[in-house]
Amino acid sequence: MDKGKRWLKAEDAATYVGVRVDQLRRLVRTGRLPPPSHSLGPRSPRWDRLALDAVFEVKQVKPDHVTPSGMAHALLAEHNAKRRRKEQVEAFRRREPVPR
Incomplete structure (x- = not known):
């Protein structure tokens, strides 16, 4: 893939x-990635590299604080949810109070 292609x-x-x-098509279907352009025809979908970059861009709120946006935020939320679920399962197996 040529890095200069848009x-x-x-x-x-x-x-x-x-x-x-x-997975790319699933992410488009769920709205986590922008849909392709079909300007070359219905059988030639093309994704805009700049639109994909915009999904993953990170916004800087303060000089020392970085806030993820778009896809990065969704992936971070999914990761945190899985981690919490894993902690809950482990606490259940040890018969401890479940962390919330």
Whole structure:
């Protein structure tokens, strides 16, 4: 994949984002990634590299505080939810009060 290309095929867009093609399509379906353009025809979807970059950009609120936005925020929330669930399961197995 040429780093200078702006419009990416599904395989290139998936590689650029770091997922498989089926995951890329699922992320588009769920609204976590922007949909492709079909300007070349219905069988030639192309993803805008700049739109994909915008999803992953990080906004700087204060000089010492970074706030994730878009996809980064969604992935962070999903990771935290899985971690909390794992802690709850481990506490249950040890028969301790469940952390909330």
